[in-house]
Amino acid sequence: xAILTKEEAKKIIDKVLAFSKADEISVGLSGDRSGNxxxxxxxxxxxxxxxxxxxxxxxxxxxKSGTATxxxxxxxxxxxxxxxxxxxxxxxxDNPEYMAMLGPQNYQETQTFSESTAAINPNFxxxxxxxxxxxxxxxxxxxxxxxxxxxxxxATGNNKGLFGYNKSTSVDFSIxxxxxxxxxxxxxxxxxxxxxxxxxxxxTEIAMQKALASANTKALEPGKYTVILEPTAGVDLxxxxxRSMDARNADEGRSFLGxxxxxxxxxxxxxxxxxTIYSDPMNLEIxxxxxxxxxxxxxxxxxxxxxxxxxxxxxxxxxxxxxxxxTPPPSGFIFQGGTESLADLIKGTEKGILVTRFWYIRAVDxxxxxxxxxxxxxxxxxxxxxxxxxxxxxxxxxxPVIMLNNLEAIGKPVRASGNLIPPLKIRDFTFTSLSDAV
Amino acid sequence: xxxxxSPEAFLNPGDDVAVKKKLADAALNAAKSKGASxxxxxxxxxxxxxxxxxxxxxxxxxxxxxxxxxxxxxxxGCWGFxxxxxxxxxxxxxxxxxxxxxxxKANAKLMKEPVQLAPQKGFGxxxxxxxxxxxxxxxxxxEKADLLLSxxxxxxxxxxxxxxxxxxxxxxxxxxxxxxxxxIDQDVHRIWPIFNITSxxxxxGKFETRNALSAPMGMGYDYLQVNPKDxxxxxxxxxxxxxxxxxxxxxxxxxxxxKLTAKSVEAGKYDLILDPSHLWLTIHESVGHxxxxxxxxxxxxxxxxTSFATLDKWQxxxxxxxxxxxxxxxxxxxxGSLGAVGWDDEGVxxxxxxxxxxxxxxxxxxxxxxxxxxxxxxxxxxCYADSWSSVQFQRMPNVSLAAGxxxxxxxxxxxDVKKGIYIIGDGSFSxxxxxxxxxxxxxxxxxIKDGKIAGMLKxxxxxxxxxxxxxxxxxxxxxxxxRLGGSFFDGKGQPSQSSAVSxxxxxxxxxxxxxxxxxxxx
Numbered sequence: 001x002a003i004l005t006k007e008e009a010k011k012i013i014d015k016v017l018a019f020s021k022a023d024e025i026s027v028g029l030s031g032d033r034s035g036n037x038x039x040x041x042x043x044x045x046x047x048x049x050x051x052x053x054x055x056x057x058x059x060x061x062x063x064k065s066g067t068a069t070x071x072x073x074x075x076x077x078x079x080x081x082x083x084x085x086x087x088x089x090x091x092x093x094d095n096p097e098y099m100a101m102l103g104p105q106n107y108q109e110t111q112t113f114s115e116s117t118a119a120i121n122p123n124f125x126x127x128x129x130x131x132x133x134x135x136x137x138x139x140x141x142x143x144x145x146x147x148x149x150x151x152x153x154x155a156t157g158n159n160k161g162l163f164g165y166n167k168s169t170s171v172d173f174s175i176x177x178x179x180x181x182x183x184x185x186x187x188x189x190x191x192x193x194x195x196x197x198x199x200x201x202x203x204t205e206i207a208m209q210k211a212l213a214s215a216n217t218k219a220l221e222p223g224k225y226t227v228i229l230e231p232t233a234g235v236d237l238x239x240x241x242x243r244s245m246d247a248r249n250a251d252e253g254r255s256f257l258g259x260x261x262x263x264x265x266x267x268x269x270x271x272x273x274x275x276t277i278y279s280d281p282m283n284l285e286i287x288x289x290x291x292x293x294x295x296x297x298x299x300x301x302x303x304x305x306x307x308x309x310x311x312x313x314x315x316x317x318x319x320x321x322x323x324x325x326x327t328p329p330p331s332g333f334i335f336q337g338g339t340e341s342l343a344d345l346i347k348g349t350e351k352g353i354l355v356t357r358f359w360y361i362r363a364v365d366x367x368x369x370x371x372x373x374x375x376x377x378x379x380x381x382x383x384x385x386x387x388x389x390x391x392x393x394x395x396x397x398x399x400p401v402i403m404l405n406n407l408e409a410i411g412k413p414v415r416a417s418g419n420l421i422p423p424l425k426i427r428d429f430t431f432t433s434l435s436d437a438v
Numbered sequence: 439x440x441x442x443x444s445p446e447a448f449l450n451p452g453d454d455v456a457v458k459k460k461l462a463d464a465a466l467n468a469a470k471s472k473g474a475s476x477x478x479x480x481x482x483x484x485x486x487x488x489x490x491x492x493x494x495x496x497x498x499x500x501x502x503x504x505x506x507x508x509x510x511x512x513x514x515g516c517w518g519f520x521x522x523x524x525x526x527x528x529x530x531x532x533x534x535x536x537x538x539x540x541x542x543k544a545n546a547k548l549m550k551e552p553v554q555l556a557p558q559k560g561f562g563x564x565x566x567x568x569x570x571x572x573x574x575x576x577x578x579x580x581e582k583a584d585l586l587l588s589x590x591x592x593x594x595x596x597x598x599x600x601x602x603x604x605x606x607x608x609x610x611x612x613x614x615x616x617x618x619x620x621x622i623d624q625d626v627h628r629i630w631p632i633f634n635i636t637s638x639x640x641x642x643g644k645f646e647t648r649n650a651l652s653a654p655m656g657m658g659y660d661y662l663q664v665n666p667k668d669x670x671x672x673x674x675x676x677x678x679x680x681x682x683x684x685x686x687x688x689x690x691x692x693x694x695x696x697k698l699t700a701k702s703v704e705a706g707k708y709d710l711i712l713d714p715s716h717l718w719l720t721i722h723e724s725v726g727h728x729x730x731x732x733x734x735x736x737x738x739x740x741x742x743x744t745s746f747a748t749l750d751k752w753q754x755x756x757x758x759x760x761x762x763x764x765x766x767x768x769x770x771x772x773x774g775s776l777g778a779v780g781w782d783d784e785g786v787x788x789x790x791x792x793x794x795x796x797x798x799x800x801x802x803x804x805x806x807x808x809x810x811x812x813x814x815x816x817x818x819x820x821c822y823a824d825s826w827s828s829v830q831f832q833r834m835p836n837v838s839l840a841a842g843x844x845x846x847x848x849x850x851x852x853x854d855v856k857k858g859i860y861i862i863g864d865g866s867f868s869x870x871x872x873x874x875x876x877x878x879x880x881x882x883x884x885x886i887k888d889g890k891i892a893g894m895l896k897x898x899x900x901x902x903x904x905x906x907x908x909x910x911x912x913x914x915x916x917x918x919x920x921r922l923g924g925s926f927f928d929g930k931g932q933p934s935q936s937s938a939v940s941x942x943x944x945x946x947x948x949x950x951x952x953x954x955x956x957x958x959x960x
Contacts, residue, residue, distance in 0.1 A: 144739035146932040176740040260643035368958040401960040435875035
């Protein structure tokens, strides 16, 4: 029962709306079934499954709003929840930035739901874990992994006529393989809407290969190096940058998009001209809901085009104050890439370092988007187009803004954490110290 | 997070202990009858309140409540767990226990070694309450919002361009019962007032921030009562068991502005003087995490990582984790700390034990199913779950640096430093997956030249290696300077769970640490 159909969801929402005595009311209804399996030391450690269905009511009087939630669906409980939201609203202070609720919207149908993911059961998870553990046991390697799947829906409606419904599924898998002596470690991760695309064995084989190849490292001096960032390595830094494109922070002068003398860098060329980043809920590889949390439609938006900052995201309040379109933040983004594979990028590199992933990335300076973090689970030296030997992990201090000005080459994008990210070849990437960690 | 409720719901005392005992017994009996060799039940009611403001506006007041039950069993030598929301009947309890046994039996087929649980005596019907003086949930929301608005006004009046402030409140009402014969009722309170002040120089387009020097505490609203005895004066005022938020915001606004024109640090080696408001985070990352036994054994390999502090180093009995001045203590008893409880989430009475003694690694943090691995006969009592719906597992107790035994003030410590930096407040933090290499920033940096504070610095971060860093510790101030820091949000596990933990220390000196300059141009 956790995944209601569009009609079932609308029926409940309409019933709740009818109980309202407030100026405005909006209802959110969501449910999901999610499960997971975790293993370490080649043995399953925990696994579980939960289902949830909950309803949230926001009632508004003037500029006072209150929210109440419930997970019981008889008429009396629904009405009680509406009354409770109204009571909380009456007690709340005025929110001067409150924006009246949206009226009817047009949402596109996106391809976020997959039957194969919705059908996952404990046997599927156990088999997925076995397919990952078994090859490791056979090679005297140690596997630690985690698989999490979810199938659910979100519906929203209000007394201004807005209604939206989206059904979605997701499966996330990550695997770390270590050599028995602890000298080598490899990693791979996969995420999809459609679980039939997931092959835990082949992902594990990549992690195994990296674990074996990363043992017995050589230490290179910290400094500036040409790097090839695999999508798993590039995604976190890029995601951090995209999450910093809030217009209000930029207008207030506390963002990397703030400008000397006031104003923002919207319209300025801030990156290499080959950098184009956009979002599109209709993209078939990373489909996402066509409406945001507050009911605004998600559309195709160019954020950075040919190196120029094209758009920032806005709250509805700030967009109205600035007199611009209230573009919501995207749920995933697409870094437009080329056709070269990771192997092609390696082949075309005279001297460089291949980075599998970064770890423990934290902001150092929000002004310049300087981040620090470390390489992890497979860092290799490349010479004359070939991987020569594994190197000790580095700590970096680098800004994605600087990085995207030092672009050498862009490969073919692949899905990483709900985004499409190409492998990137970057010159002068700043490593500041060595780490003994494996 | 739980369901949203009205603040009045917090004053409802929740179910009576007798009702909880009846529900718990239903689950324990069902588990045993289905073949469990051990079972425990946690009936939890978790209350949270967040008051969120910016400048002269209350942005949001969020009240949440979450109530449910988690049942954990051992059957066929394997753990099983099931959780149920809003439990009302003994039949629901029995069903959850049966589900947990079924999962244990299914997982037992993939198990390599059966669980070995350290023996634990039952305590009968007992209770523990956080020693709070004023329950923060009983303070009207308006009073809390007004306090934050006055804090914001003080910051704005003293030159801030923007200020955000938040008050976090937590109350965990936890009832634990196990087949060992324990029925434990506990009432845990936490409070954390924070702010972030931004100062902008429009001409240069530069901005600087200063965060609150408060600590999250295992206290009630009494933490916000101003008392001169809780203040540590010096280059800026810091706070012990009582926090003057208004005073800190006033100073913070001036300091955020001062940072704009502060000198950018010259990279190189410096002697660092680290205030407890800063050092807690370095202790947390470089001592607390590497000495978690589950990390050492590889259970966190795919997420948080493993540890450099391997069993052979501990077995050698001479692994020099730090200098002789370094004594690091695990403690679940410390009054006012976030980790303090009477019993942990598997019914073990809490205690205090040494992790590093006179610089040498002597122990880890272990729970009931790990104690045998390090030759201990009983658990350390540091098992925790962040919700009734999460499985309890090994979590960090308070881990603290013991105060120096010789009388020593901060002023006396600074007097001997030729080229140093005095760091106050926590900032950016990052450490590798085996806890060797780390980098930390801070809130306030002061240059020390020839024994005197020479002015404010900015763009400071230090990088070191855990063992090298703790071996460079040459002095720790005495207990008059001892204070707690900490976090509500220590993350571990998949799915990730949050845990609240405190770390105490007095100001300490570390010689010859590598400092980098973090300024960049974009």
